[in-house]
Amino acid sequence: MKTRSALIFGYNEFALEIANNVAHKYENITIFKLDDETKEKESEKYSVASFDLSDDWNTLESRFDMENSVIFCALLDDATNIFLTISLRASFESVSIISLAKDKESANKLTMAGASKVIPIVQTTASIISDMLKKPIVTEVLHNILYEKSNLKIAQVHVEQDTFFGGQHPYEIDWKNKYGIIVLFIVHEDMNSEFIYSSKASHHGIKNGDKLVVVGYEEEIKLFEQNVGSRYE
Amino acid sequence: MISRFVLDVAYFLNTSKNYQNTKHFFYNLLENNNYRYKKYFDALMIMLVFISVTILIREVKSHVNDFLLYFNNYIISIIFFIEYMLRLWVSSSVSEVLIKRDEHDSMLGEPLKLTKVFLKILQIKFKYISSPRAIIDLLAIIPFFHELRFLRIFMLFRVFKLFRYIRSFQTFSSVLASKKFEFFTLLMFASIVIFVSSVLIYVMEANNPKSSINTLYDALYWSVVTISTVGYGDITPITDGGRFIAMVVITAGIAVLAFSTSLVVSAFSEKLDEIKEIKTVDDITKxxxxxxxxxxxxxxxxxxxxxxxxxxxxxxxxxxxxxxxxxxxxxxxxxxxxxxxxxxxxxxxxxxxxxxxxxxxxxxxxxxxxxxxxxxxxxxxxxxxxxxxxxxxxxxxxxxxxxxxxxxxxLVGMIAKEFIGKPVAFEVIHALRSDYSQINIEEVVISERMLRNFSRIDELDNVKYRVVLLGIYKKVHKQFFFNPMPNTLLEQGDYLLLIGNSVFIKEFEKYLHKKSAG
The missing domain is CATH 3.40.50.720 (NAD(P)-binding Rossmann-like Domain)
Structure with a gap:
């Protein structure tokens, strides 16, 4: 039976960290090991398969539900990672591919190769470090919200009952006092996201299909979801 | 009895905080290049040197105001004298020498030998007095005895004092000092060539009535002018032998010049990294x-x-x-x-x-x-x-x-988790963090000035400024409070976490300050 899987290419500490973090979302986690990759300790938690860059990737479709799966390209060598990304994109047009890059230069190439999201390791690490030093409080709060280390959550709420807002503009609503949440952004159906207090956003009302990016405590968010629709995840 | 008294004084000075602080202050002012106020002291001394030299030049052909002469001969000289004595004082510690000697002697069970200690002290102080810098300092004070007119020339030694105050000169001399041996060899070579050529040219030319070389001093002058490749041409050899010597001296002169130039260049290139490092460290210290x-x-x-x-x-x-x-x-x-x-x-x-x-x-x-x-x-x-x-x-x-x-x-693992879970929220947070988007999240610390007019959260007009108050970080609790109650009290050192257009946040921050100022 085809399973919703996270396919992680690369057998290294990055791959294992990714596997540990996404395991709860997927029925199956498979780590693909390039022939020359060695890791001191074999992973006991996840199934490990070998691969070669010349493999026929279409065979994956027989084992995994590729429509609902996600691919992580986490090889340590950027050139190989780019080649792998472009090979996988050639075989699967719509699958989500998240690739790791050492630096920005490789990140651009990975985007060109068809990666849906690229994580430039050096830049990401460096920007977190400088954020920690420049804005320690902001970084800690955002970190806790984003990585769910506190009760505070950030969520995307899908609006399905726009009548609830009675045609009001987002900046007119007293979110804090009425619902105990803070709405930061509205993502319109055309995928343009706008900060709710920016001058452009003020011309848009809230419509069905919009997504609201909200920050708040879980209970308040849940209550708010019940009012406007279901939580989008 | 005397030695007991001398020792008591030494111990007293060595343990006296006031004495040590004063000595330390003068040491910093005179010798410590990293001391903040040394540059002002140096600037003052440089100014005095220039005033002194200007008066000397003016005095050559014109009458100089009596007050200026008085200022130059007495006041500047006295200031230089005080400086000289202070430098002599801070150059070494007499009390420490005494105490060390006393400890040494008592360890051996012998009484303190005062004569030996004083000889040692004299030796240490003489070492300082005989150093080139101290000699220049001393010579710069001599014009004080202005009645002895020939001593006036020592006024020029005041110019040499500049070496002490301008650090580039010190760097330059330390670089050249690294090639001491090579310069000495070169000097020996040049001296021998000058000596031999002076004697030879004198022998060749002195008896010729047409030659302008009549004395050994003329011959020496000609040799130095020729070997330095300056060659004024006021004295020229006319005999064949003299001209031959001239050719040899000119060739030797080119060699001496080339050698000395290359010495200076190589000394600098070898020391360049060190000089740069010293400069960098100095800059960092500041x-x-x-x-x-x-x-x-x-x-x-x-x-x-x-x-x-x-x-x-x-x-x-x-x-x-x-x-x-x-x-x-x-x-x-x-x-x-x-x-x-x-x-x-x-x-x-x-x-x-x-x-x-x-x-x-x-x-x-x-x-x-x-x-x-x-x-x-x-x-x-x-x-x-x-x-x-x-x-x-x-x-x-x-x-x-x-x-x-x-x-x-x-970090990569957590990003991957967020990205597959809440891609939009993830991008939003990323955009807030990034410097490139216009919407930013900023932390504003509550200052004493702000507290003069704002004491509670609901008094902040952040909505008017289109700025979202995400929450407040309370310094006392070391905790972040999301969406704080309107009556939450503001305290000094708390942080407001604001989200909004960076321009609006800046405006809001200005407002928080301005209102309190008004």
Whole structure:
């Protein structure tokens, strides 16, 4: 039976960290090991398969539900990672591919190769470090919200009952006092996201299909979801 | 009896705080190039030297106002004399010599021999007095005895005093001093050539009535002018023998000139790195606050780039290639081993007051642990952030004393989790963090000024400024309060976390200050 899987290419500490973090979302986690990759300790938690860059990737479709799966390209060598990304994109047009890059230069190439999201390791690490030093409080709060280390959550709420807002503009609503949440952004159906207090956003009302990016405590968010629709995840 | 009294005075001076502080102050003012006020003192002395020399020049052909002469002969001379005595005082400690000798003698069970101690003291002080700098200082005071007109020429020694106050001269002389032996050899060679050629030209030319070389002094003058390749032409050899000697001297002169030029150049090129390093360290010592990055690899390069937009960043790395890279990237970098206490001593910085944070960014856990332990061995409080390369070493970094550990692999894992879970929210947070989007999240610290007019959250008109108040970080509780109650009290040191257009946030911040000012 085809399973919703996270396919992680690369057998290294990055791959294992990714596997540990996404395991709860997927029925199956498979780590693909390039022939020359060695890791001191074999992973006991996840199934490990070998691969070669010349493999026929279409065979994956027989084992995994590729429509609902996600691919992580986490090889340590950027050139190989780019080649792998472009090979996988050639075989699967719509699958989500998240690739790791050492630096920005490789990140651009990975985007060109068809990666849906690229994580430039050096830049990401460096920007977190400088954020920690420049804005320690902001970084800690955002970190806790984003990585769910506190009760505070950030969520995307899908609006399905726009009548609830009675045609009001987002900046007119007293979110804090009425619902105990803070709405930061509205993502319109055309995928343009706008900060709710920016001058452009003020011309848009809230419509069905919009997504609201909200920050708040879980209970308040849940209550708010019940009012406007279901939580989008 | 006398020795007991002398010793008592020595011990008293050595333990007297006032005496030691005063001596330390004068030492700093006169000798410590890193002392903040030394440059003002030096500037004053340079000014006095120039005034003195200007008066001397003016006096040659014109009458100089009596007050100026008085000022030059007495006041400036007295100031220089006081300076000379102070330098003599701070050059060594008499009381310490006495105490050391007393300890030495009592250990051997002998009474203190005053004569021996005084001889030792005289020897130490004489060593200072006979140093070239002290001699120049002394000669610069001599014009004080202005009645002896021939002593006036010593006024020019005041110009030499400039060497003491202008550091470039000191650097120059120290560079040349490194080639002492070569310069001595060159001087010997030139002296021998001058001596031999003077004698020869005198022998060849002195008896010729047409020749202008009549005395040995003329011959010496001609030799020096010729060997220096200046060749005025006022004295020229006319005999065949004299001309032959001239050709030899001219050739030797070119060699001497070329040799001395190359000596100066090679001395400078050899010392260039050292001179640059001294300059860099001096500049660092003067910085009020900066981040110290230990190790310059890929992550460090990015962090330095980001931090340097608003702060000063100094890089230490023991690898010349990495230091070169940092320098090429436009940063102040020193080839010092961050894992050695000696490096920090050489830097002459006060870590507690000057360093905002130390970042151990080598991509090696071993190096980062080592650097952290080195820093912790002499400073317990400075904030240290370190990269972690392998999770297995996390506790080692903690034990070493790192305040914040950053593990890139864990970060990537969490980003992956967020991205597959809440892609939009993830992008929003990313956009808030990034400097490129117009919408930012900023932290504003509550100052005493703000508190004069705002005491509660609901008094802040943030909505009017289109700024979202995400929450408040209470300093007392060390905790962040999301969406705080309207009646939450503001306290000094609390942080407001604001989200909005960066321009609006700035406006709002200005308003918080302005209103309190009004």
């Amino acid at each position: 910085l009020k606050s900066f981040y110290l990055i230990c190790g310059y690899e890929d992550v460090a390069a990015e962090v330095a780039k980001s931090l340097s937009k608003e702060h000063k960043v100094i890089i230490l790395d023991e690898d010349p290639a990495r230091v070169l890279r940092a320098t090429k990237d436009g940063f102040v970098a020193l080839e010092y081993d961050p894992g050695s206490v000696e490096s920090y001593k050489k830097l002459r910085i006060d870590i507690a007051s000057q360093v905002k944070a130390i970042l151990c960014l080598r991509e090696s856990d071993v190096e980062n642990v080592y650097t952290t332990l080195t820093v912790r061995s002499f400073n317990k409080d400075v904030y240290i952030l370190s990269l972690l390369m392998h999770d297995i070493h996390r506790n080692k970094l903690s034990i070493a004393g790192v305040n914040e550990i950053l593990y890139a692999k864990e």
